[in-house]
Amino acid sequence: AQKITQTQPGMFVQEKEAVTLDCTYDTSDPSYGLFWYKQPSSGEMIFLIYQGSYDQQNATEGRYSLNFQKARKSANLVISASQLGDSAMYFCAMRRNTGTASKLTFGTGTRLQVTL
């Protein structure tokens, strides 16, 4: 069975600082994908970044980067130069790439608060 663990229920960061949100996963599948989603207070789910298990390089999307350490089974999200608009709930998710490709397994989320 797949499992995603996010151990930080809440995080604070000052504006313009960088912050790392932790995510560890557990799977026996050799091929899988890792995703991060942002959920602002308005409730919608916004896709941020993707990392494939066979990708050699860490994924980056603008201010977001994914620190992928396969041996440690971790996929931490790094947000550089935090902005007030980054205050939100962040979910790490994983999808296996065999069989049922449509299921995402989510972590419990980390609530990030950006302060002045």
Next chain:
Amino acid sequence: EAQVTQNPRYLITVTGKKLTVTCSQNMNHEYMSWYRQDPGLGLRQIYYSMNVEVTDKGDVPEGYKVSRKEKRNFPLILESPSPNQTSLYFCATQIRGIGGMNTEAFFGQGTRLTVV
């Protein structure tokens, strides 16, 4: 504009009164799923569909039904709602990528359901 549309956005109902939450997408995606989000539990999959007339249970299917008669629509049916089904519900779609590897899920706006 690519959209996943859920209706209604908010619903308060009484125990036992059948209800349907609709989900419609205009992206011609094969995969559609329903998730529920509860505090401290993240998002959990209820049902999914890999194509028209093909549906299967997710992790928490009890008390829910779905149907996929058309590619664009995937309604969630609660035949006899109970208070433990009070939750935030999301419909999500994905394109059928090669091996299902790197396709992110697109989410609807969410439906906040309260059963009293």
